[in-house]
Amino acid sequence: MAVKLLLENAHVEGIRYYEAYRRTGGYRSVEKALKMTPEAIVEEVKKSGLRGRGGAGFPAGMKWSFIAKPEGVPRHLVCNADESEPGTFKDRYLMEFLPHLLIEGLIVSSFALGSNATYIYIRGEYAWIPDILEHAIDEAKANGWLGKNILGTGFDCEIYVQRGAGAYICGEETALIESLEGKRGNPRIKPPFPAVKGVWDRPTVVNNVETLAAVVPIINMGGDEYAKIGVGRSTGTKLISACGNINKPGVYEIDMTISVEEFIYSDEYCGGIPNGKKLKACIPGGSSVPILPANLLLKTAKGETRYMNYESLSDGGFATGSMMGSGGFIVLDEDQCVVRNTLTLARFYRHESCGQCSPCREGTGWMEKILKNIEYGKGKMSDIDLLWDIQRKIEGNTICPLGDAAAWPVAAAIRHFRDEFEWHVLNPEESQRRNYGLAHYADAREIVAA
Amino acid sequence: MSVQFNEKQLTEFNRLVARYPEGKQKSALLPVLHLAQESFGGWLSAESMDYVAELLRIEPIEVYEVATFYSMYNLQPVGKYLFEVCQTGPCMLRGSDDIIAYIGEKLNIKPGQTTEDGMFTLKTVECLGACGYAPMMQLGKHYREHLTKEKVDAIIEECRNNAAVNN
Numbered sequence: 001m002a003v004k005l006l007l008e009n010a011h012v013e014g015i016r017y018y019e020a021y022r023r024t025g026g027y028r029s030v031e032k033a034l035k036m037t038p039e040a041i042v043e044e045v046k047k048s049g050l051r052g053r054g055g056a057g058f059p060a061g062m063k064w065s066f067i068a069k070p071e072g073v074p075r076h077l078v079c080n081a082d083e084s085e086p087g088t089f090k091d092r093y094l095m096e097f098l099p100h101l102l103i104e105g106l107i108v109s110s111f112a113l114g115s116n117a118t119y120i121y122i123r124g125e126y127a128w129i130p131d132i133l134e135h136a137i138d139e140a141k142a143n144g145w146l147g148k149n150i151l152g153t154g155f156d157c158e159i160y161v162q163r164g165a166g167a168y169i170c171g172e173e174t175a176l177i178e179s180l181e182g183k184r185g186n187p188r189i190k191p192p193f194p195a196v197k198g199v200w201d202r203p204t205v206v207n208n209v210e211t212l213a214a215v216v217p218i219i220n221m222g223g224d225e226y227a228k229i230g231v232g233r234s235t236g237t238k239l240i241s242a243c244g245n246i247n248k249p250g251v252y253e254i255d256m257t258i259s260v261e262e263f264i265y266s267d268e269y270c271g272g273i274p275n276g277k278k279l280k281a282c283i284p285g286g287s288s289v290p291i292l293p294a295n296l297l298l299k300t301a302k303g304e305t306r307y308m309n310y311e312s313l314s315d316g317g318f319a320t321g322s323m324m325g326s327g328g329f330i331v332l333d334e335d336q337c338v339v340r341n342t343l344t345l346a347r348f349y350r351h352e353s354c355g356q357c358s359p360c361r362e363g364t365g366w367m368e369k370i371l372k373n374i375e376y377g378k379g380k381m382s383d384i385d386l387l388w389d390i391q392r393k394i395e396g397n398t399i400c401p402l403g404d405a406a407a408w409p410v411a412a413a414i415r416h417f418r419d420e421f422e423w424h425v426l427n428p429e430e431s432q433r434r435n436y437g438l439a440h441y442a443d444a445r446e447i448v449a450a
Numbered sequence: 451m452s453v454q455f456n457e458k459q460l461t462e463f464n465r466l467v468a469r470y471p472e473g474k475q476k477s478a479l480l481p482v483l484h485l486a487q488e489s490f491g492g493w494l495s496a497e498s499m500d501y502v503a504e505l506l507r508i509e510p511i512e513v514y515e516v517a518t519f520y521s522m523y524n525l526q527p528v529g530k531y532l533f534e535v536c537q538t539g540p541c542m543l544r545g546s547d548d549i550i551a552y553i554g555e556k557l558n559i560k561p562g563q564t565t566e567d568g569m570f571t572l573k574t575v576e577c578l579g580a581c582g583y584a585p586m587m588q589l590g591k592h593y594r595e596h597l598t599k600e601k602v603d604a605i606i607e608e609c610r611n612n613a614a615v616n617n
Contacts, residue, residue, distance in 0.1 A: 074471075086538045086577040117471075124484070124522045125578045127591040160469040165480050166521030168576070182479030182512075184519040200474055241582060243540045249582035287539055287577075328581065330540050344539045348576045354519075 005217040005237045007253045018139035021100040029219035033108040034153045041112035047223030049235035054208030055326040066195040068203040075203045077115035081122035084168040086287035087328025090239035091209035093251040095129050099136035105212040110157045124165040133161050168352035172400045173206040186356045187400035230256040234309035245333035247271035256309035261298045277333040285325025287345050288405030290412030337435045338420050342413040343371040349406035360403040363394040377428030384421050453497045493524035529564040529571035531609040534588040537574045540581035549585045
């Protein structure tokens with residue numbers, strides 16, 4: 001049975017409310033942390049090896065240690081709840097069903113960073129969740145965990161929930177800060193980093209929902225114990241939101257030692273692929289990470305078992321590997337068309353480009369148009385090379401990583417499924433009637449035959 | 451519709467502004483625009499935006515540039531019921547193309563259009579973070595998930611019934 005640190009009590013009746021949450025051991029980490037020094041808390045988080053759960057995987061304790069502490073200037077913690085990466089819906093689950101876990105993590109983290117006013121920036125479409133969070137905040141306040149002089153320590157803390165209004169880019173931390181200031185979500189040039197100059201020019205730390213929730217078990221069990229779970233630099237547990245062509249879509253907590261094959265086929269997790277279909281491909285970490293064909297997904301290029309952790313998923317680099325990313329796990333069965341899937345993602349990134357940098361603003365539009373032509377039987381062979389050329393000219397040439405996020409799915413689709421693109425070009429009529437199927441990597445059938 | 455918050459809406463406005471430091475009231479712009487859209491008929495007219503600018507003591511252009519950036523602000527009137535159907539990859543894999551086509555057929559409108567009686571608007575949107583419960587759409591404050599043709603029929607029926615009761 002897998003270790004569960006975040007979702008252990010997710011099915012306790014009434015866990016959304018204070019009484020049940022407290023009864024199952026909630027807010028113990030606040031009692032413990034407020035007796036420690038802020039520096040000692042940062043040290044525990046460093047020892048835990050916790051890596052940012054939003055997608056970048058940057059060590060959280062190290063990020064915290066960068067925060068500037070100029071005399072007399074307030075500092076802020078901002079919780080990034082702008083979950084918008086296609087395939088990702090884990091933070092929603094945490095906030096909807098375990099709001100107090102996030103609030104608890106926010107109180108401890110606010111104390112560690114010296115934030116007296118902490119903001120949760122939540123995507124606007126999750127319109128019913130702010131009510132749940134604000135109710136939890138009110139309950140926490142009524143029970144003395146928030147407000148003035150918490151537990152008699154002299155520490156004051158308020159948490160506010162701000163709704164965004166529909167913009168993927170606001171998940172990028174400097175765009176989020178701009179949005180929190182009431183502006184368009186145009187990312188800022190770094191440096192200065194938010195840790196020095198963030199919201200209202202004050203030192204700011206922006207962390208993902210799951211990262212901040214993970215602070216609770218880290219404080220409760222200690223950083224060293226947390227670091228023993230998992231493998232290598234993939235410590236602790238990770239929430240995976242699984243979707244696409246699987247029997248049991250949903251949010252799963254894994255301890256990063258299980259294999260990708262087990263995750264897809266075991267009844268404890270995705271429960272296999274519906275209707276006896278075969279696995280064709282998978283985007284394992286949210287739409288921006290490279291798509292992998294079944295054979296490279298279940299085994300690395302060296303023929304070793306691939307595991308659900310940061311290192312194993314990226315084994316082989318972008319040539320034959322992918323990334324853990326946000327944990328948005330998207331499965332495609334044999335009936336799916338990689339060209340069409342890539343088109344919907346290209347459309348997504350064109351729609352979400354903020355328009356600030358020309359390679360991204362123009363390039364995402366061109367990629368969508370070319371993909372549309374190929375998908376609808378109007379493509380030329382040279383279009384495939386043109387697509388490759390455009391994505392290369394976007395990658396690395398923009399202020400923020402949205403450009404890279406738009407380029408990678410197109411690059412990986414061409415890299416691994418070029419034959420499918422060519423088939424569309426060569427068979428413009430047939431490709432309107434049927435999908436290409438599995439044809440180009442026969443060995444995958446054997447791998448997934450079980 | 452007169453563009454002026456009533457007492458209850460003004461109380462909410464003041465609650466929103468109070469979250470930010472003194473002099474940083476512009477930070478409340480996104481939530482205040484949501485409030486204005488809900489209060490003034492489901493969309494933001496130039497008049498509504500000017501009113502928000504005045505309340506927050508900022509220039510109207512600061513409001514326009516934000517209202518035009520974020521996809522949730524409607525800059526044109528929309529139907530009483532706005533169907534925002536997700537069409538991104540994970541929903542597409544689970545049949546969102548068919549659902550969008552079915553709604554369009556059923557209501558006799560294309561994405562981006564409103565029915566003649568002003569009851570329904572169909573809009574395609576990009577990933578709403580419900581990929582495991584696809585296909586899906588946003589209707590008002592909530593999500594409708596695991597959509598099938600039968601479910602779409604029932605939702606349309608439900609909207610028509612609600613409209614009849616409320617009139």
